[in-house]
Amino acid sequence: MERPKEEKEYSFNDSKKINRRLLLGSVAASAVIALVKTTTGQFVPAAVAKPASAPPDPTKVQGPPPGAVGTRSPFEQLAKKTSDTSSRTPLQSLYGTITPSDLHFERHHGGVPVIDPTAYKLVIHGMVKKPMTFTLNDLKRFPSVSRIAFLECSGNFRSGKQEMTPQEICGLTSQSEWTGVMLSTLFREVGASPKATWFLAEGSDAAVMTRSIPMGKGWNDAMIAYGQNGEALRPQQGYPARLFLPGWEGNTNVKWIRRIEVSDQPFMTREETSKYTENIKDGKIRQFSFDMDARSIITFPAYPVQLDKGWVEIKGLAWSGRGKILRVEVSVDAGKKWYPATLQEPVLDKAHTRFRFLWKWNGNETEIMSRAIDETGYTQPTLQQLIDARGTDMGGYHLNPITAWIIKRDGSVLFKPEKWK
Amino acid sequence: MLLLFLAALYIASCKGRQEDEMIVYNKNSAALSKIDSATETKIITEMPATFGIGRKATNAEIKAWDIDVRPDGKGLPYGSGNATEGKVIFTQKCAACHGKEGEGGAYARLVGAMGDTVKAKTIGNYWPWSTTLFDYIRRTMPYNMPGSLKDDEVYSLTAYLLYRNKIIDSTKNMDAKSLPKVVMPARQYYVDDDRRGGPEIR
Numbered sequence: 001m002e003r004p005k006e007e008k009e010y011s012f013n014d015s016k017k018i019n020r021r022l023l024l025g026s027v028a029a030s031a032v033i034a035l036v037k038t039t040t041g042q043f044v045p046a047a048v049a050k051p052a053s054a055p056p057d058p059t060k061v062q063g064p065p066p067g068a069v070g071t072r073s074p075f076e077q078l079a080k081k082t083s084d085t086s087s088r089t090p091l092q093s094l095y096g097t098i099t100p101s102d103l104h105f106e107r108h109h110g111g112v113p114v115i116d117p118t119a120y121k122l123v124i125h126g127m128v129k130k131p132m133t134f135t136l137n138d139l140k141r142f143p144s145v146s147r148i149a150f151l152e153c154s155g156n157f158r159s160g161k162q163e164m165t166p167q168e169i170c171g172l173t174s175q176s177e178w179t180g181v182m183l184s185t186l187f188r189e190v191g192a193s194p195k196a197t198w199f200l201a202e203g204s205d206a207a208v209m210t211r212s213i214p215m216g217k218g219w220n221d222a223m224i225a226y227g228q229n230g231e232a233l234r235p236q237q238g239y240p241a242r243l244f245l246p247g248w249e250g251n252t253n254v255k256w257i258r259r260i261e262v263s264d265q266p267f268m269t270r271e272e273t274s275k276y277t278e279n280i281k282d283g284k285i286r287q288f289s290f291d292m293d294a295r296s297i298i299t300f301p302a303y304p305v306q307l308d309k310g311w312v313e314i315k316g317l318a319w320s321g322r323g324k325i326l327r328v329e330v331s332v333d334a335g336k337k338w339y340p341a342t343l344q345e346p347v348l349d350k351a352h353t354r355f356r357f358l359w360k361w362n363g364n365e366t367e368i369m370s371r372a373i374d375e376t377g378y379t380q381p382t383l384q385q386l387i388d389a390r391g392t393d394m395g396g397y398h399l400n401p402i403t404a405w406i407i408k409r410d411g412s413v414l415f416k417p418e419k420w421k
Numbered sequence: 422m423l424l425l426f427l428a429a430l431y432i433a434s435c436k437g438r439q440e441d442e443m444i445v446y447n448k449n450s451a452a453l454s455k456i457d458s459a460t461e462t463k464i465i466t467e468m469p470a471t472f473g474i475g476r477k478a479t480n481a482e483i484k485a486w487d488i489d490v491r492p493d494g495k496g497l498p499y500g501s502g503n504a505t506e507g508k509v510i511f512t513q514k515c516a517a518c519h520g521k522e523g524e525g526g527a528y529a530r531l532v533g534a535m536g537d538t539v540k541a542k543t544i545g546n547y548w549p550w551s552t553t554l555f556d557y558i559r560r561t562m563p564y565n566m567p568g569s570l571k572d573d574e575v576y577s578l579t580a581y582l583l584y585r586n587k588i589i590d591s592t593k594n595m596d597a598k599s600l601p602k603v604v605m606p607a608r609q610y611y612v613d614d615d616r617r618g619g620p621e622i623r
Contacts, residue, residue, distance in 0.1 A: 274553070
């Protein structure tokens with residue numbers, strides 16, 4: 001069911017008009033593929049490489065006039081990787097730190113609801129002086145804030161085979177500029193009780209998904225976001241309004257938020273008990289693991305890139321839910337020696353941070369990897385360190401191990417999966 | 422005379438009303454006077470506590486949406502049900518996804534008592550609070566008709582699943598009083614997050 005939809009979204013049939021104008025000249029399909037290859041780090045599956053073509057000389061034909069809505073180049077084949085439960089951001093195909101909104105990862109528990117913004121309302125009640133209802137327009141009338149921050153699903157680690165892309169390993173993280181009203185502003189408006197310790201956030205999807213959140217986070221930096229990268233939230237990210245909790249596991253950032261109940265205890269909803277909890281040592285189950293620990297991944301070179309001998313700019317992303325990235329270190333000899341990478345300024349709090357590292361590859365087989373260090377002094381662990389801390393029965397949430405890429409003599413780059421069970 | 426007096430009173434009441442004031446918020450304002458005499462604009466250096474935006478929520482709209490159930494039982498509605506009734510409903514509305522008796526199918530296995538050899542995380546070996554069952558079933562099940570179950574049906578299904586996980590017996594009635602008293606076997610294993618950042622890996 002998912003696949004035809006994906007094909008439809010990215011097929012050229014959707015933009016026939018523009019294409020007809022673009023397809024003025026014709027170029028052999030192989031040339032098109034070669035062109036796509038030159039954009040470093042891009043992976044275009046053969047099946048998707050449709051014969052988009054450019055005129056032999058673009059200076060000799062008039063191009064299309066200005067349009068009402070811009071389009072991605074037909075030579076760029078960006079897509080999320082979908083499964084029944086989620087779709088993943090193509091980290092290896094992106095530049096900088098902002099995730100284009102249509103490529104933001106998705107994880108829903110009752111599908112994507114369609115909500116009429118004129119009928120939307122947010123109810124805040126419980127331990128408040130005055131229970132209140134806010135329309136979307138009301139929310140937009142309050143003082144607003146914008147903030148660039150990542151959002152990551154806490155179940156964001158896949159392993160198991162060498163032929164895996166960054167997108168497949170940890171594509172459940174994305175970054176946007178979020179705009180909205182601080183939840184503290186709304187808490188003051190309703191007169192939230194100083195005795196309250198938790199609040200329930202509830203979405204208006206078919207799962208009516210709920211999470212309990214400590215009031216401290218609500219007063220501190222929680223936001224009711226209605227903007228994403230300069231426009232209204234995408235439906236897949238909670239249109240028309242969502243809870244945004246910088247640095248906290250994705251699931252707590254309740255989308256399509258309709259209700260907040262202020263309380264003096266957690267509600268123990270299904271998503272904070274039977275899900276989003278993890279086994280640790282001695283049979284214990286860890287609960288309310290909100291913060292996303294520091295992590296990084298090299299997104300180039302990575303599978304399925306074919307590497308050429310000589311100078312390589314190693315590129316990747318690092319982030320921490322506990323603050324700023326202080327340092328990223330890169331090893332090009334399987335972890336024997338570590339060197340500091342260059343961080344792209346400005347380095348933002350709880351945000352994807354781009355790192356780069358120049359390396360001249362001599363053609364010998366080796367392993368390259370990165371590790372993030374955040375401002376709390378936390379260093380991204382190896383999988384073995386996580387096993388040592390949590391035991392072999394450790395659950396699949398909050399796994400942020402150092403990710404290694406094997407570079408073969410023939411230039412092929414493979415993920416190095418490690419087993420723990 | 423009386424008219425004049427009333428008019429004066431009206432003007433006085435208007436002057437005293439906040440919504441008629443011109444106010445600007447400027448936290449960096451160096452103005453000594455908090456009132457700009459030329460324009461009669463008040464300057465404040467702290468954000469107002471409230472903005473007067475939004476309206477009071479009605480009891481009806483809160484009631485329509487306030488469906489959550491807390492571990493102490495707050496939020497549980499009137500009604501009751503037991504495992505025998507629950508089994509009938511389960512067969513009709515749940516078995517297609519969760520297996521004939523909750524042993525799992527296209528979707529999650531629900532049954533597996535603590536100590537069984539079942540590897541899946543189940544209600545019996547993993548869920549820490551009995552009230553979560555009622556809350557979750559009522560708000561989102563069955564998958565093809567979420568939120569369609571009557572409260573008695575939810576109590577019955579909750580009872581059936583607790584019974585199948587060997588937590589209560591088949592005749593025990595579940596209602597607003599008895600359900601919160603059911604202690605789940607896994608609860609004792611739950612601990613709060615102990616990760617704190619810093620050098621230690623947890």
